Structure formats: C-alpha cells, structure tokens
Amino acid sequence: MNCDIRTREASADDAEALLTPYDFLSSDNERCPLELAKANISKISRIDGSAVLLGEINGVALTTCTLIVVPNLSRGGRPYAVIENVVTHRNHRGKGLGKxxxxxxxxxAWNYECYKVMLSTGSTRPATLSFYESAGFEQSRTGFQKRRLPKRQEETS
Known part of the structure; x- marks a missing residue:
C-alpha cells in the first residue's frame, strides 16, 4: 500500500475535488452538479456512521467510496453497512489506494458495530473482481436489482 495516502471523511467543501475521481467511474457517468454534490455529502454525513470517504495524496483527491450504515432489526439490532461508488483516479490505480x-x-463500519459490510459491483472484469477479493471481500451472495436508470456501460480498458 502507498504509505502517503491519507483517508478521511469528506465534507461538502471537498465536493469539487471528489467529482474528479467520479469522472473515471465510466465513460457514460453523468457528472453530479456541484451544489447537489455538496448537499448530498452533507445528507450522507447526517446518517449516523455514514460518510463519503476520501483518499488523497498531497491534498489531491484520488480515491473515494460511500459508506452507508443501516440500522437493523435482526442480528441483535446491530447495523450493517453498504459500500457504493468505489472509484480511483485512472492514473493512480494499482498503487493500493482503492484498498x-x-x-x-x-x-x-466496525467502529459503528456493523456485523457485515456489503459491496456490489456491476463489473464482470476479472481485474475488478480480483481487486475486491484482494481487499478481503468474498463473492458469497446473489444480488438482484431493479433499475430506474439504465445500467452503466462497462469500460474495456
């Protein structure tokens, strides 16, 4: 892992810098308007335990993901977490930033007593799937989704 990375909770003030890594999510990703990004980061941070996380080197945002902690009625009431929108700047992949x-x-999530962390990907690329496995995630469930927007186009590079 790159020892120079600093990970932290993002604030609305980080919105503009955070939007750059999302440009590398897929070629058909529609960029979130800046004011909406600021509002959404603030909304997420108000959910107990949840955050948009930012990884940066020398103050430059290079990787991000969103963590949502969900209150629960099973597992003794322990919450679970969902990770979404994992992305690293294309020019900085393979350096341990995503991990x-x-x-x-x-x-x-563990600090908020979550009993599990879930992550899903629409990618079928072996490199992407291997990345998540190398980060400690196990492909162990069958997922279903119902979409309002069309599935994003997967990059071939």
Missing part, C-alpha cells in the same frame, strides 16, 4: 479507502470504510 486503502475500502479498509478505511470497513474500519469505520
């Missing part, structure tokens, strides 16, 4: 942001998200 660092996922480690930070899981550590936060």
């Amino acid at each position: 660092a942001i996922l480690d930070a998200a899981c550590e936060r």
Whole structure:
C-alpha cells in the first residue's frame, strides 16, 4: 500500500475535488452538479456512521467510496453497512489506494458495530473482481436489482 495516502471523511467543501475521481467511474457517468454534490455529502454525513470517504495524496483527491450504515432489526439490532461508488483516479490505480479507502470504510463500519459490510459491483472484469477479493471481500451472495436508470456501460480498458 502507498504509505502517503491519507483517508478521511469528506465534507461538502471537498465536493469539487471528489467529482474528479467520479469522472473515471465510466465513460457514460453523468457528472453530479456541484451544489447537489455538496448537499448530498452533507445528507450522507447526517446518517449516523455514514460518510463519503476520501483518499488523497498531497491534498489531491484520488480515491473515494460511500459508506452507508443501516440500522437493523435482526442480528441483535446491530447495523450493517453498504459500500457504493468505489472509484480511483485512472492514473493512480494499482498503487493500493482503492484498498486503502475500502479498509478505511470497513474500519469505520466496525467502529459503528456493523456485523457485515456489503459491496456490489456491476463489473464482470476479472481485474475488478480480483481487486475486491484482494481487499478481503468474498463473492458469497446473489444480488438482484431493479433499475430506474439504465445500467452503466462497462469500460474495456
């Protein structure tokens, strides 16, 4: 892992910098308007334990993910967490940044007493699936979704 990475909870003030890594999510990803990004970061941070996490080197946002902690009625009332929108700047992949942001998200979930952390991907690329496995995630469930928007186009590079 790159020892120079700093992971932290993002604030609305980080919105503009956070939008750059999302440009590398997929070629058909529609960029979130800045004011809406600021509002959404603030909304997420008001959910107990939840956060948009940011990984940066020398103050430059290079990786991010969103962690949502969900209150629960099973497992003795212990919450669970969902990770979404994992992305690393294309020019900085393979350096441990994505793993660092996922480690930070899981550590936060454990600190909030979550009994599990779930992550799903629409990617079928072997490199993407291997990345999540190398970060400690197990492909162990069958997922279903019903979409309002069309599925994003997967990048081939």
